[in-house]
Every structure is written in C-alpha cells, then in structure tokens.
Amino acid sequence: MGRPGAVIEVDRNTPPTLFHHGEGVRLERLPQGSRIVYAPDPIEPVAHPERAIRRALGHPLEDDPLRSLLRSGMKLTVAFDDLSLPLPPMAQPDVRQLVLEEVVEMAAEAGVEDVHLVAANSLHRRMTEDEIRHIVGDRIFSTFYPDQLYNHDAEDPKGNILIGKTSHGEEVTLSRRAIESDLVIYVNLTFVPMDGGHKSLATGLGSYRSVRAHHTAETLLNSRSYMHPPDSALHQSCIRQGQLIEDTVRCFHIETSVNNHSFPAVANFMQKRETDWTPADQASFLAIKQLTDLAPPGVKRAVFHSMRAPYGLTSVQAGQVDAVHDSTLDTVRRQMLVEVEGQTDIVTMGIPYVGPYNVNAILNPVLVVCMGLGYLFNLYRGKPVLRQGGVLIMAHPCRYEFDSVQHPSYIDFYDEVLADTRDPVDIEEKYEQCFAEDPWYRQLYRKSNAYHGVHPFYAWYWAAHALQHVGDVIVVGGQRAAVHHLGFKCASTLEDALEMAEQTVGRYPSITHLRLPPLFLADVK
C-alpha cells in the first residue's frame, strides 16, 4: 500500500495504456521503449478528520487559537475556495464543509452574530445554489443562504476597494466586506502546489484591477512553472499583494490537502495502473467505453460530471499564512512528486473531461489549450518533461462546442481573437481591454453564471510558457477545423501523430506518456 510514483518502460508485455479523450476513454499502444509516468498511490487519509481540524484550530502555527480570536459583537468573514477544485468534485462531505462546520460551531459558541461566508471565486463564475450546497453542506446552506452566504462579486463598483500598491507598483483591491471585518478566515483546499498561500486572498477576493497585475502574458511566460511557487513570477506577485493584505486586515488561514484518490469505485480503472487492473476493472472499462462511444452527448456529460471523488483529507493546518502554507505544500508534494530522469522529445497525454473552468460544462477548444498546454504541461519542478522544441501530443475531441451560459466570452474569443492572432502578447495588447470592459459580459458575470469577460485571455496566457517552449502540438482525434483554428496539427490516431512528430524531432524520438489524472508533479532531473 502506498507505492511512490513510478516511471515504467513499455516493453512487449506491457498492456495497452488508458488515454482520457475528453468525455471518453481509449486504449492506446505506446511504442516499445516509451516511458509512462504514474502518480504515487493515494496516501493514507487522516483517520478522524473532525478531530484533526479541531486540533489544528486549537493549536495554530504562529498564531493564537481560533477560539481566542472570536468574540461576541465582532464582524467575521469566512472565505472559501470555489468549485474549480478539487477535480473531479469531492464526494460529500467536502473537506471545506467539515472545516466550515467547525469554524461556524466555534463562532456560534462565541456568540458572533455578524458572520458572512463568501465563496472566493474572483473572476470565476458565480456558483449555483446546488454547487454551493455541495461544498458547504446542507446545514450551513440552510442556515446562511442567501443573505450571509454568497459569491464574491468582483465587478461590484462599491464592493471592491483599492487598498494600495505593492513595492512593484501592483494594485491590490479587496472586497469591502473583508476590509470592514475584524477577522477574515480563509478556508482553503490546496489541490495542486499552485493553490493556497497568499494567492488565496489576493486573487479570491480581488477584482480585475488587482488580478491583471500578475495575470499577464509576460508574468506567466516567466513562471516556470506556476506549479512550483519558488520558480513562479505569478506567485512572487501574489505574495507581495498578500503581504499588503496581511498588513491591512487581520487574517487567519486554514489550509487542507487531500490525497489523489480521484475516481469513484465504478471508475477505479481510471485511478489504477494498467498492470493492476482486475477483471472487474477491465469490465468496467469496456462498459464505460461503450457508453461513451454510443451515448448522446447530453447523457455522456451527465454521467461524467456526476462523478464524485472519494478524496481523503491528508492534512489540515491553521494560523499564519506563510507557516501554514509551507506545511501544506510539504504534504501536497509528498503525495504528488514523481522523480523523472531527463527530458524527452515527445510527450503524450490524454486530456480529461474536466478542468478548473468547466465543472458541469463542456471543455471547449480554448480550455483544451488551457488544460493541455497550461495546467498539465506545467506540472513539473525544475525542467519541463518535454525538451525545448519537442512535440506535445494531446488526445481530445476538441469540438467547436461552447457552453453559452458559462463561457459566452470564450465564444467571441475563439471566433474573433484567435482568427486574428494566437500570440499571447499580441492578444493582450489588442483585445484584452475591450473584453474586460464589455458591459454585457460584466452583466452576465454579475447576474448569470458566466466567467468574466477577460477570463478566456487568462486561459490562453496560462499556455504562454508552453507555446514558446514546444516545437509542435498535435491533437489526436480532434475536429480538424477547430484544431487548425488553434494553430495546431491534427491526427486521427496516435500512430499517425507519432509519425507526424518525427518531422519535427527526427526519427526514433524518446517518448514519455504522462498518465494523468490522477495528477502528479514531475521532478525532472
């Protein structure tokens, strides 16, 4: 139990490899000599989560016990991470529910009347009632919704206040409610090393003015990678903003981490290595493959997005943000790190059906780029797994299909902006302001469940480092018109893609397959 991550070499006897293909699964045979990188097994969760949480709140790191900070008559704001993590969403009860219930219980004992619970969704979309209920649980939902439990509105002209500029001239805004509070508690779930720390409050309760200080093409180009904060310009900027926030408001951070048990029992085959598949897993795979091949898109989507992952809480710590976050990252890296010897010429990966920005919606082509060349490419420490100028092969249907409720600005970004240019710096210069200030997108962000007008730009900048680093991108099984519109090459099978890649990297290239999800952080030597 609890094997570390592994890099397996493919030989004659290796079974075929599972590739995610959007809302679908495939078996592919990688050429002999390829490497497959597997995530570590899920580490043992904490036996009694509620007890661990209470202990953390009673013995915080570099801060006073939470109970002593609460008193009757104070103004308390509790912010929490929205549903962009974990992915897939966690089975009930969510760890945030467990933490929030303890915090609320303490607040009730102390007699704190004025409590607001705010989903720190920054420029992400507002969550629906059901989604909020899923995160906070029935008890908190029925007690606080809707007056004291709500989504953060980054476009509220009176609700977001500029508190100052950092030493590098970055503007920092924070929600009015947070500034006026006596204590701001942040309940975080650090799913990947990018999350948490100072980034929580700086972006979560910020607005376009503060987020645009570091969500720029250049900053992200210089974040190599943003999954390893010491090497990330993005995080350096967030830390500066966060320090200004710490000086302005009294904060108390509670951070949690979970293991990588990402799939329910019926989809165990997605979690397990292929050599561990039992006959039940193989049957499960065949059943799900037939379902996804034959079912209409609506059914497929419903089935996939109803999956809930049985994550286990692996650590919880509370107190001063820097001390807390260092401890959290230790646990997260313990779960995620895999040692990989050297870079390769070709990296292959299957893009899963869900990313942070399309929970309960379709992964549109722009988000495919954000996932493949953004998040998944950047899951490294040190050097990328793919060498400079190498070829990235991703598997995804990549259809021209957008969710018109969640991603209205993405459609225009794809049609108008990408038709003109794909260079992140150009895009930022010519189009970002127009989208950010469009009154209709603003209205949809504030009243409907749409991502902010500027959000597709961030999705594209997320891939800036990869776009500069890779020699070529080939999409296997993608819709030709959409793939070409994104500026990539299209292949119908993996074999064809590997052959096409040889044009760029030469014959007999080295190939590494990243078998994710479950996610891991490649430590490349």
Add this chain to the structure above:
Amino acid sequence: MLALQYHRSIPAYALVRATGGHPSVATSDLSMLDLGDVPEPRPPGPGWMRVRPSVSGICGSDTAAITGHASLYLDPLTSYPFVPGHEVVGQLDDGTRVVVEPALGCRVRGLTPPCRHCAEGRIGLCENVTEGAVAVGLQTGYCASTGGGWGEVLVAHQSQLHAVPDRLPDEAAVLLEPFACCVHAALRGGASQGDVVVVQGAGTIGLLTVAAVRLFTPPRRLVVVAKYPFQREQAKRLGGDLIVGPDEVFQRVRFATQARRLDGLDRPLLLGGADVTFECTGSARGLNDAVRFTRSGGRLVVVGMPGEEKVDWGPIWQRELNVTGAYAYGTEMTGERTFDLAIAAAPDLALDNLTGPLFRLGDYRDAITYALQAGRLNAVKVAFDLRDLRA
C-alpha cells in the same frame, strides 16, 4: 428570331406553384416558358435602336417569376408575352458595344411633361408605365413590345444605352445593371464613416452591395453574412471586413457593436446593433433576423427582391426602424446617373470573376436550374451566351 418567351397562363402558373417551383416543372413544356421562333420586336419610333445581346444574365427576379414565387403585385405592371432578360450587354447594328438600362420611364415612352419621379431622375418609380410608345412594363425584359435579353434581338431607346469601355469584358459588363441597383441602394443607405454596416446575403446582389458600400459609403466596419465558401471569398475580396455565417450573425454582430443580446423563444434580439443593414436575400428568415440586429432607429435597406414574406412587424415598430426599399437606379442626388457611376467603378472590381457558367439559349432548362442553386454550386451570376447566335 429565336427567343425564350414568358406567357401568362393561369393553369401553368397553378401547376408550377403547386410543385413549389421545382425547376424541372418550372422550365418544362407545361410551364410559362417557351423557346421558339417569335417575330422580331420593331422599333416603335425614332430614337429607338436594335440591340443584339451578347451576354444576358439570369436575375433573381427572373427565376422568381419563372418558379411562381414573385409577388403578384408585379403582375399588372407587366405585359405578356414578354421575353425575359434585363441584364444585357450587346451590340448595336454598327457594332458599338452597349449595356442596356432597362427602366422604361417617361423619356423612353416619349411622354412629356415627365411624371414627378422621372423629373427627379428616379426613373424606376415612373408613374406612367402604362402609357406611351411601348406596352405596360417597368423594364425591358418585362414588356411585350421591347423584347428582352433572352432573345436574338431587342429594341431600346437611345437614352437606355450606355457605351461599354473596351477594358470591360462582356462577362463583367453583364453585371453592370445589378451593380447599378446596388450602387443606388448603397447611396440610399447613406452609411457614414463611423457606422457598422451589415450586408445580409452574398449572392449577386449581396456581393455587389458590398463593393458599392465599400466604394461609395465606406463604413467603420462592414460585416457580410455569407453562406457558401465561394461567396465568402468574394465578399472578402470586394471589401468585407468580417465575413460570418447565417447561424452566427447575432453573436458576431453583437461583438462588433458591443451590444447586449437577449435570447427569445424563436430568435434572439440585440439591444444595440448595426447602424445600417442591407437585406440582400429577400427571404423571410433574412428579414426577420435583420429587424432584430439593426439598432433601434437604424436603417434597413431592402435590396434583394422579396416576395410575399412573413415578417414580424413587432421589432420594426418597437425599434422605430427606418425600413426602405431600394429599387433600380436613375439619377442620384449628386446629379450623376447611377449607370455612369457603375461603369466608372466596374473595371477595377474584376467583376468577371463573378460570372459563370455561361449557357446557350437552347440549354435554358439547365441554365435556370443552375441559377436556382447558384450559391451551393459555387456560382454567383449565371448567364446566357448569345454571341454565337449572331451570324
């Protein structure tokens, strides 16, 4: 002479309509069309000349009449039997190449004093189309006395004739008449430099309107709604900024004008929208879309000939739209004749790219069937080639 004639026959009309205007029925022996030997039209008086057509276009109004889709409003304004064909480039007896300006106004009919419209130069709106030297008819090609382009010979008044410059080949000159209509429409639309203009439809009329708007009233942004790939190519070449498909017109116009979009049960609508829209499809769908993406108080110019289309008048009323028709040509407000403007602009537009294929008169059934599906078949203007009929 050999000519294709259109006869007024109620049973034939009923039959053609019953089949929905299917080309094989609409061009058959049981239809209103008949190819045969008919007497040559005779010049009704001095100042009239014989013209031998070289290339004659097939227009949307012709195919609408043939398939029974034309508005019945036009029936009393036509005399039967007539030889269709009003987009004509031909030769005079002395060999001069001319293009025919089909409108039969007071001057052509020899009537003085001219009616108030002809006096202003708006000969397409002449009120005396029932009087004068020739029979009833708005244009050559809908008149029993003059003959038309789809025959060996037609007669025209000298005021109808314009010399065709040498550098304009016949295949380009045949588009001068529709181009003049579009120039007139563009000038009626009167878009200004800061406007967002939408041209809906990219058939002959749509593409020529794009060219006319670009030349005469260049706007801030020219959006063209084009369905087929060849149309999209030509629209771009002739001056469109943004070419969109009919399914995405609301989304793209919304973005181009930074409007707000509301989704209705049947169709969306924009709060805001285009300043001037040129409706060049003449279809119910096109008109219904156009009244919803043209901004309140904006102008909708109906250029493409519509039939009896079902249009929701609610948006027109609530948005206080200025809906205006654009028909034919004449003398514009600047004092120049539309045809002169068209002839001056045409040589630089390489209009002959839009013409093709050419058919012989004997192959009229294929020609008309092709013209009815032009967009899908990557064609714009289908025409008759009568040059080899000349001895």
Add this chain to the structure above:
Amino acid sequence: MKFELLSDVRAVRDGWRWGGVRPASWPEAGPGVPARASNLDWARQEPVRTLRWLIQRGLSAPFARAVTSLRVEGAEWLRDQKRPAILAANHVSHADTVVLLAALPDRAREQTVVGAAADYWYQRPMLGRLVGLWLNTFPFARTGGAQAVLHSSSQLLKSGWNLLIYAEGTRSIDGRLGKFLPGVGHLANETRSPVVPVHVRGTHRVMPKGRRYFLPAPVEVRFGKPLEARNGEGSRAFAQRVEDAVRALGDGSADREVMGTWIDRWRAAAPRTSRR
C-alpha cells in the same frame, strides 16, 4: 458514434492475457486504491441509486402499501426537510424497514439510509449487497467499539442522508418497546441533527420473529415532531426523551409534545415555493 465493442474486447483480452499467466515483467501488483469500508461507497452511487429508485418507486413501496393497507400519520414533518434527520424507530419485525420506507414521502425516502445490524445482515456478502441495493442499508456494528459506527453514521448525515436506525438494537419479541440505546443521543449531539421519533404498529402480524414468509395485515406508522437536543442535555437523557416520544406515539396519545399542535403540522406542510 462508433461501435467498437468487438475490437475493444479483443484489445483488452490480448492486453491482459485472459486465460494466461501474469507476465513476469509486470511490476508487483498493488491494490492501487485505498481499501474503503463498504458502508459508504457503492450503494450510494450511481447507477445503484437509480436502480434502487426504480425498484422502490415501482415495486416495493406500492407492494408494501397494498399488502399492509398502510396508514401514515405525521408524514408532513418529513416533507420539506432543510437538513437530514435521524429517524429513530421501534423494531418489531423484518418487515419494518420496507414498510417504513414506503411510509416516507418520496423525496425523503430517496435520501434515507438504513442502519442494518452488521453481524446479522452482513455476515453473508450477497445478503449484505442485496439489502444494500434494495433498502440502502449500511452496516451498523452492534458490538465492539461505537466510535467507528458513530463516525460512519455522522459522515452519512453530513453528506445529506437521513439515517433510519432501530434504537432498541434488536427486534422486540412481545411487541413492547425496549430500552433505547444511548447511541442515538451520541449521534444527535455529535452532528446536531434533529431526531424524528417513529412508531410502527402491526408488522408483528405481517412477519413475526421466527417466521420467514409474510402475510397481509394492517399496519400503522406514526411520525412525531422532530426533537432537538437541548443545551447541555446529555446523550442518555436525550435518548430517554426520544424513547418516551416513540412510546407516546405508540400509545396513540395525542400528546402535543409528541405530535405537535395542528399549527406546527400546518406550518410543516406549507406549500413549497418554486425553486427558480
């Protein structure tokens, strides 16, 4: 849409050597996923949930209602739940669970888990799976440490499930109410959930202890007003209060404390405002 079943089966068969030996070059097999206690997982996930919905809605609930000519009182307390509740019932016969589930309003029934004695129902795995599928049970250890059982029960409540437990711990032989175990009080205090007292009468004639088949007989189920632990009330005291409430329901008493006033019941049955 592509139909590749045959080639997929072939790929899996060849890849995993059906009917062959595990290749030596494969790394050591590991379980790959943490072993989970079976109480929380499969029975509460799709597709089992949909299957159960079909079985209960279509078959077992109408059948139970017909066989017992079921009479229900007090269902309005459960019609519009804001939070999950613990349903504390007396236990007379194996037929109790089916009958109680049939008596619940539809929405409450779909969100209800039943605590079934681990040493009885889960001894044989097939039986355990069967009741898990049909009645949405989870194993409730009657012996040994209470901690684990409390933990799994509280997890279920926190995940939005109503919990139906037979607080006497076993079926009554003579039909009279036995002493309630304090576990019910612990659970309520730990999770701060309301407890709904439930009394079922008549099932001892349907399927008494010892008989393996069932016979039709009239059954009456009464739900009482939800009870909440008072500040500082100990678990035992609260469990006693719940026991008294269930007894009062069984006596047919119209005690206001137990059945609530008509005003309480009227307000509990308030029409649902539309969600959107």
